[in-house]
Amino acid sequence: MVSGQDHGVPDGGLHPDGSPLTGPTDAQEEGFPQDQAAAMDALRERNHALVQALNRAGKELTKAKTQLAQMASPPMNLALALGVDSVSFDEMGVQHANLEVLYGSRRMVLALAPGVRADRVRPGQTLLLDENMVVVQVRDQAGSGPLRQVSRIMDSGALVVQDTSGASSLVERSGALMDTDLSVGNQVMVDPSGQMALARVPEEDRNDLVLEEVPDVTFADIGGLDRQIDRIRDAIQLPFLHKDLFRRFALNPPKGLLLYGPPGNGKTMIAKAVANSLARGSGTRGVFLSVKGPELLNKFVGESERLMRRIFERARQRAGQGGPVIVFIDEMDSLLRTRGSGISSDVETTIVPQFLAELDGVEALDNVMVIGASNRIDMIDPAVLRPGRLDVKVRIDRPGREAAASILSRYVTSDLPLAAGTSGGDLVQVLVRDVYRQDPGRKVCDLLDQDGRWNPLYMSQLISGAMLRNIVDRAKTMAVKDSIRQDREVGLDADRCLKAVQEEYLDMLDSVGDQNPEQWARTAGLTAGRVSDIRLVDRAGAES
Known part of the structure; x- marks a missing residue:
């Protein structure tokens, strides 16, 4: 073996980086015979290839050693x-x-x-x-942990805190709390062992949950839900307004009402109308406590339960003043989800029992009615829906033709600027006919059922009261813009109404999008478990 430069190449045959030298060191120019020169050039090329291969192998070996060290490193x-x-x-x-x-x-x-x-x-x-x-x-310090309430501040700065059961303990302050002014009643987050207060938790303002004024929504403002409203009146208004008769007949008023069904169909409006009717009927000032389910969910252990207690505490306080109180919990399925479902962060294992304890009357709930609203009744814990709790359940479904006409008549009225020769009733019928036609121009998508059949889904099958109002608002906005552009008042007419329906339809196509078929079908209020795929409509063709 040749010993030059460790790779069998004579001294001076390679650059320091391993590449072969050219120019005056070429074998022929050094005076070697032609066959020896060719052999030397071949050796140089081979040596260069070997050096490159060795460099690559070295890098791969270093990478493998690093990965092996990471895999073999002990846990920290x-x-x-x-x-x-x-x-x-x-x-x-x-x-x-x-x-x-x-x-x-x-x-x-x-x-x-x-x-x-x-x-x-x-x-x-x-x-x-x-x-x-x-x-x-x-x-940095941890961002979540158990909550405690400060009950006493020691001269040393240490804190006496209480947990939800009332048990007290002494904790030290973290560096972040050294310069923080604390007072008795504040909430602090502690470490999992409960030995150090890490951060102060801002107080939720209970007044944010309370609407002190009686809602101005009445049942007369709600169209297309006459049958549901009659049932709600029987379940809620009668027990509140005729307590003596109910006592005579040994009837217990329901503690709660659940309004369920697809979104945008008036569940919140009904809850406000109930509060209004009870207050007007009793001649007292009613209170409407409204809270969305996700607002009660909190990353701090025990905070959601504390907020739930405070809501009912507020309800009892207001009810004690003689007026009816409605506790309205929107999106109830996000808060009182079936325990052990594994879908949420398992907060339901504590918040559901807390809600049931309040509802079952650890303290009397006189003059308090709980109304829940949900798009997904299938996700609410069954214990919440048992008799004696939210036992009155009313489905608020999508409007049919007659219900849609009733809803639209609330927004298209004779006192609006209407085009000559046009009445509000005429425009309502124009809107209903266009929304509820079932042809390719109003098809939203095709749904594949579990039997392998594709079924068309039309705009009318996804329409809601909120969408109907939005259509009217679109048409009114067009009339306003045309009035500004033409410098004269332009009346609402059929053409603007039809354009508004088309715009709402195109928005509906976009909303379907790329979603999980089964989850979308449940949220939209379609038959659960029957939708396995969605075939979208070509939007470009729908616009033409």
Whole structure:
């Protein structure tokens, strides 16, 4: 084997990067015979290829070693910083520090790695420990944890806090709370072991949940739901307004009412109309406490339950003043979801029992009616729907032709600027005919059922009261814009109404989009479990 440059190449045959030299070092120009020169050139090319292969192999080996080291590295642990125990520096200026930490429920003193500055560690921060239990990194403090209420502030700054059961404990303040003004009654987040208060939690304003004025919505404002309204009157108005008769006949008024069905069909309006009718009928000032289910969900352990208690506490307080109180919980399926479903963050395991405890009357709920609204009754915990709880259930469905005409007549009235020779009733019929026609011009999509059949879905099968109102508002906006453009009042006419229906239809096509077929079908109020695929309509063709 040739010994030059470790690869069998004479000295001077390669650049430092391994590439072959050219020019004056070429074999022929050095005076070698032609056959030897060719052999030398071939050796140089081969050597260059070998060097490149070795470089690639070296890089791959380094990468593999790094990955292997990562896979073989031991797990690291997390701890809570309580404070600096001691700090010193040797003659070389290297830091030697120990930290007092909380590791699980154990208080320990651990060494701090030289590269981590002790003066930047604050109580309450999260610490990363290596396999030797040395602190190698300081992180921000945790952003979630159990909640406690401050019941006393010690002279030292430590806090006496209480949990939801009323049990007290003494906790230290984190560095983030050192300069924070706290008072009795404040909510603080503590670490999982309950030994340190990490952060103050802003109080939810209970007044944000209360509408002190009686809602101005009446049953007369709601169109197309006469049958449902009659049932609601029997279930709610009669027990409130004729209490003596109900006592005589030993009838217990229902505690709650559930309004369910596809979105946009008047569930919230009905709840407000109920509050209005009860207040007017009793001659007192009623109260409407409205809250959306997601607003009660909170990342802090126990906070959702506390808010639920405060809502019912507020309801009892207002009811004690003699007036009826409606507690309206919208999107109830997001709050009182079936326990153990695994869909949410398991907050339902505590919030559902808390709601049931309030509803079942740990304290009397006189003059208080709970009304829930949901698009997905199938997701509400069955215990909530048992008799004696939300046992009155009224489905608020999509409007048919007659109901749609009744709804539209609330928004297309004779006092509006109408085109000459046009009446409000005429425009209502124009709108109903166009919305409810079932032809390719109003087809939204095709649905594949579980039997393998494609079935057309039309605009009329997805229409809601909210959409009907939106169509009228679109037509009115067109008339307003034309009036401004032409510098004269332009009346509402059939052409503008038809254009408004077309715009709503195109928006409906966009809303279907690329969604999970079964989930979309359930939300839209279609037959559950029967939709396995969706075939969209060509929007370009629909616009033409």
